[in-house]
Amino acid sequence: MLILCWLLHCLLLLLSVAFFTLFERKVMGLFHNRLGPNKVSFIGLLQPLLDAFKLLSKQNLTPLRSNKFTYNMAPHMALILALFVWLTMPTLYTMLSMNYSLVMFFCVSSIMVFSVLLAGWSSNSKYSLIGSLRSVAQSISYEAVFSTLIVLVMVLLLSFSIRSSFSMSSLIFIPLLPLWIICTLAETHRAPFDFSESESELVSGFNTEYSGAYFAFIFLSEYAVLLYSCMLISMLFFSWLIPFNIFSYVIMTLLFSFLFIWIRITFCRFRYDMLMMTSWKVLLPLVLMLFVCYVPLFI
Amino acid sequence: MLMVLYLVITSSLLVIFLKIVSLMIAESSPLNREELTPYECGFEHHNVSRVPFSLRYFFLTLIFLLFDLEIVLMLFMPYVILSNFFALGLVLLTLFVFILYLSLIYEWNDGTLEWLS
Numbered sequence: 001m002l003i004l005c006w007l008l009h010c011l012l013l014l015l016s017v018a019f020f021t022l023f024e025r026k027v028m029g030l031f032h033n034r035l036g037p038n039k040v041s042f043i044g045l046l047q048p049l050l051d052a053f054k055l056l057s058k059q060n061l062t063p064l065r066s067n068k069f070t071y072n073m074a075p076h077m078a079l080i081l082a083l084f085v086w087l088t089m090p091t092l093y094t095m096l097s098m099n100y101s102l103v104m105f106f107c108v109s110s111i112m113v114f115s116v117l118l119a120g121w122s123s124n125s126k127y128s129l130i131g132s133l134r135s136v137a138q139s140i141s142y143e144a145v146f147s148t149l150i151v152l153v154m155v156l157l158l159s160f161s162i163r164s165s166f167s168m169s170s171l172i173f174i175p176l177l178p179l180w181i182i183c184t185l186a187e188t189h190r191a192p193f194d195f196s197e198s199e200s201e202l203v204s205g206f207n208t209e210y211s212g213a214y215f216a217f218i219f220l221s222e223y224a225v226l227l228y229s230c231m232l233i234s235m236l237f238f239s240w241l242i243p244f245n246i247f248s249y250v251i252m253t254l255l256f257s258f259l260f261i262w263i264r265i266t267f268c269r270f271r272y273d274m275l276m277m278t279s280w281k282v283l284l285p286l287v288l289m290l291f292v293c294y295v296p297l298f299i
Numbered sequence: 300m301l302m303v304l305y306l307v308i309t310s311s312l313l314v315i316f317l318k319i320v321s322l323m324i325a326e327s328s329p330l331n332r333e334e335l336t337p338y339e340c341g342f343e344h345h346n347v348s349r350v351p352f353s354l355r356y357f358f359l360t361l362i363f364l365l366f367d368l369e370i371v372l373m374l375f376m377p378y379v380i381l382s383n384f385f386a387l388g389l390v391l392l393t394l395f396v397f398i399l400y401l402s403l404i405y406e407w408n409d410g411t412l413e414w415l416s
Contacts, residue, residue: 056321083310140363213321273414280412
């Protein structure tokens, strides 16, 4: 029963990711003063499903001189890990009650770096190798900040689960929100930190050599993680809204996914050394300072 | 714990199922040699393109490793604070963060954090 429930959960998750891409394209169209996809069925509603079908029906290629096993494994690994992260979501129906969901999120999101690294390294192309090296350096340096933030949140919650933030006390996290958003942007490789796939320099970054189903897997995993981070923000920082309106966390998740698209459209890409410097010399000292600032709250 | 394992196996089976579906419906035109070569423009690609990465990169990953280890040590703070050692836990936490801060300043002064040099 539980397994069927989880399977349904995964399928709906993939579906929501598909429709999130449509949402992104529509919003980008809105910002660019054009229509966006509107030809397929009614105002383009079937577009993501047909896109997915088209991607799956493309030729399966394995480039010459690539490490075949690693090349084939990396996209599977990416998607499986992205689905795995969603296990930690606290749900209204008790699918799986986790006491250590924040630690779980922390672990799985740090393993996710490996799928990018393996995908870029094994496909034996300079573009993908450089893209994966860049994105690994970026995720590593932002993970130092992000994990400190997560530990700070755990210390403040006095617990390891996302579920325990469901009270008015989550209001005290609000000062951490800007930092959390920056770290999330860097962790999910979104603009303005999208160095793993900077189109103007590296053709498509670490997934240059991937096509068809494998590209779909990588794409789905990235967007699933993005949606998860939006969910996590609305759970951790805006759970004090839930007593007012039970659907507030869904609304906040949608608002934050809109915010991420908005950021993608508004800001241009950082310079790479500036990105690394921001992480180590600005954000990390700031997080450590915040740690000390929050300690007096206990007394 | 076993439940999580079952669920992960379920989701991996779903992913493999998607891959099998794609193998079934994918078009299979005869492959030509150009399709299998890495993406390049204009010239023939004929050797392995794995370039060695810089030592700076390696240093950065080492620093990250140390920082992450220290952060993992702080992971048990909720338990320490909830136990009998409440005040001592807070003092130790502050001290630990201070040491982390000092090590960061040391690395900064040492120049390992500079990406361009």
